[in-house]
Amino acid sequence: MPDEPEPDRIERLRRTLAHRYGEQLFADLAAPGADGPAASHRTGGAALLATVLALTVHGLTVGLAVLGLWLLVARWGEGLQPAVGGLLLALAFVLRPRFGRARKELSELPFLERADAPRLFALIDEIGAGVGTRGVDLVVLDASVNASVGAYGIRRRRVLVLGMPLWATLDPQERIALLGHEIGHYAHGDTRHGFLVGSALGSLDTWRYMLARSDDGDTLSDTFINVLTALPRWAVHGLTVLLDGATLRATQRAEYLADGAAAHTAGHAAAVAVLQRQFVSRSIDSALRREVVGARTRVGGRTRREVQAEGLWERVAAEVRTVPEREYERLRRVAELRGHCVDSTHPPTHLRIRNLERGEPRPPALALAPDRAAALDAELAAPAHKVAALVLRDGEV
Secondary structure, three states: OOOOOOOOHHHHHHHHHHHHHHHHHHHHHHOOOOOOHHHHHHHHHHHHHHHHHHHHHHHHHHHHHHHHHHHHHOOOOOOOHHHHHHHHHHHHHHOOOOOOOOOHHHOOOOEEOOOOOHHHHHHHHHHHHHHOOOOOOEEEEEOOOOEEEEEEOOOOEEEEEEEHHHHHHOOHHHHHHHHHHHHHHHHHOOHHHOHHHHHHHHHHHHHHHHOOOOOOOOOHHHHHHHHHOHHHHHHHHHHHHHHHHHHHHHHHHHHHHHHHHHHHHHOHHHHHHHHHHHHHHHHHHHHHHHHHHHHOOEEOOEEOHHHHOOOHHHHHHHHHHOOOHHHHHHHHHHHHHHOOOOOOOOOOHHHHHHHHHOOOOOOOOOOOOHHHHHHHHHHHHHHHHHHHHHHHHHOOO
């Protein structure tokens, strides 16, 4: 569980835009006619611009491939041109759009399909039907203090990633809210996470990595390379900024709508409680770190991690439950002063809470009965224990 790296220029810009768009969208959603023609026009115009920019990025990749192939075939035997062609083809291959894959064979994490966790998938299907979409094809459990959804493969199979430290701190109804939020992303769409735009952002990130300025030394070769790559580096930087600007507002809006799906599914109180848990994410992480350190001490000639994986998540959850209500309120005030986001694509957390609280409370569309919650816990016990053993063994997953 390493500390987060220092954000680069693009990441800092994204966080700034996250705060700005989050505040603007909160004001828009609170205004009459928030989902009217004007809002649709803004969203549609940004989506069109994002599509054009994404096609431009992929067009550059195709251009590299075509030019490389021409130099390799048509100019065979003419000096260095075939070698340059091969280099361009290799570069185009690196920058190609990626469909992604589950990579089960490369990970020890639990990858759950319907046969592995029928109760969990039935619950996800029920939540999906309630928000107007289908469920997921795969669930992955890990040790992150987070949850997320995505898609992979040519068929764009849906995957839900559940972080066990977060899941363990939630009560049954809050877990419904968490699932409602994540599945709500599929219902409302998100241009930034679609294949066309998402793969274009991935290609731009690869460009940025390859063209990054060398600051390791002040040799003549470093200076020459930095000067040579300056123009394409700034061109990629500009394309990234434009694509970010065209997609971040829609992504922020999708987060607010997903919060609404959580409130509809599990009730306003549960949806707000899940958001408030983000204020103490550092406490959750710290509790897990202490468990990792404790598991590496020796008792009776053997490491404690052999026995400490049992009940790990319950101990982390119990420690988080000791955080008093006044601390949550203090952290919320700090968030309002300094700003708090899950990451650079989310609106400020306190605005998300205020957006939910301004709505009229309604009963949850789905309530998880105690016997059903207990059966779900029993179903996830074995894979959750596997994640616990991995995090205690490696210190990170």
